[in-house]
Amino acid sequence: MSTPAPNAKRRLTAPAARARKGGVPLVMVTAYSATMARLVDPAVDMILVGDSLAMVEHGMPSTLGAGLDLMIAHGKAVVSASETAMVVVDLPFGAYESGPADAFRAAARVMAEAGCDAVKLEGGTHMAETIRFLSDRGVPVVAHIGLTPQAVNALGGFRSQGHDDAAREKILADARAVAEAGAFAVVVEGVVAPLGKAITEAIDIPTIGIGASAECDGQVLVLEDLLGLTPRAPRFVKRYAELGQAVSQAVGAYADEVRARTFPGEEHTYKPRG
Template sequence: MSVSAPRRPVTAPDVRARKGGERLVCLTAYTAPVARIVDRHCDIVLVGDSVAMVVHGLDTTLSATLDMMILHGTAVRRGLDRALMVVDLPFGSYEESPEQAFRSAARVMAETGAGAVKLEGGAAMAETIAFLSGRGIPVMAHIGLTPQAVNALGGYKVQGRGGAAAQIKADATAVAQAGAFSVVLEKVAESLAREITAELAIPTIGIGASAACDGQVLVVDDMLGLFTEFRPKFVKRYAELGETADEAVAAYAEEVRRGTFPADEHVFGGEPKAVAGGSAA
């Protein structure tokens, strides 16, 4: 019987080469068990700064720290065999200067084994993207709605409508020319996301953008129904694991209170059972 060869790990150049080809599948992960699941189905696994909200219960992604990202990145890496792991650079760890960004990114790459980093910002971050890319650090860019800048944007609004479209297009062009291997388009007007995807030489990864993008990303806790604090329009729930977990915990609590758990099959007898053909160990 022939044995199929193992799939080799996905790299940033592999992702870039997929422009206009088979669509890229991306989900977030923050733990090794979830990483093992998504690794079987995804090309890219993003250790997003959304971990601050969905795992740590904080109000925004602004509270994510570099140490937090490294901790979760290290855990996720243990669960991956094939997918490209991209780790977010958190707010305050790269905006000051290209040199600061390099120090932060170098820590992430060295300590987690990530294959790339992601940072938010368009034309304003082009110099930083070029600085990192020129020093061996693959960069995934992120434009449109950039959650780390939510206070400056005035909330989680759709980006690129009307006269604002020109700036989003300029941002997309700038990050591509600076050396980003792909770019996330978040909450960008559909027609604009479609246009950018058609014109850009690097893959676009949509989230609340367009089906025409070269790939899609969602927060895994959103699409599994585990994070229920709010539900953006662009999130499709593929499961309601939060409801299932609630039912399971309620059943457990009821059985404990009734004294029906643990049952006989869940406890150990006082005497070891004899083993056929010899004494018990």
């Protein structure tokens, strides 16, 4: 077996990510294309190819329309354009809930065909058996608890979670269950801040917050939200840029020049040879 070059770039691994518990926070963003993956890769630790692509990229009303083939296609694009960030791909709705064996078949396809480093699945206590099954067979798993978008219909919408004692205890139990089952990290979404902190203190794997708490071991946001490319964003999003306005202005300027026949200019056209 050949020895890697001394300066060869290596992706963050599941054991290395888990070892960041309580240390330097993990930085995760979503990306669904080679272009975006290439841009974010140097700055982040983890890229999530989330099933949110159904809404962000394909205009669907929820994440439920993202099928396995779609997730694999986007995952492959992201893997091809990134070098050091760990690439995590969501298992889509319907691909894993029926049992561990079906989940393994779906995860095996995603990892083999997309070439990603890990998969993510939603659910707490009731998914512990599946997480254990996958982990025991060499599939690194990121769990996802709290507000779980694939359960949007059962939850009655995209609503924050953990507002009463019973809800808080259930989500804490979910966190403990996925950690004990072998997940190497857990996304905690849309929970009240004290609960996000309590979960982080209660388990020995990194928590990656999205609308949870600054006390989590990392954070994740949808890239288009933080760049200002979406018309609306949840309360927990901070806009770090307003690229949507810049895109509209640039395309508007292009359209004006085309209609005025000032583009293309002479410098943009080819001259005959000889």
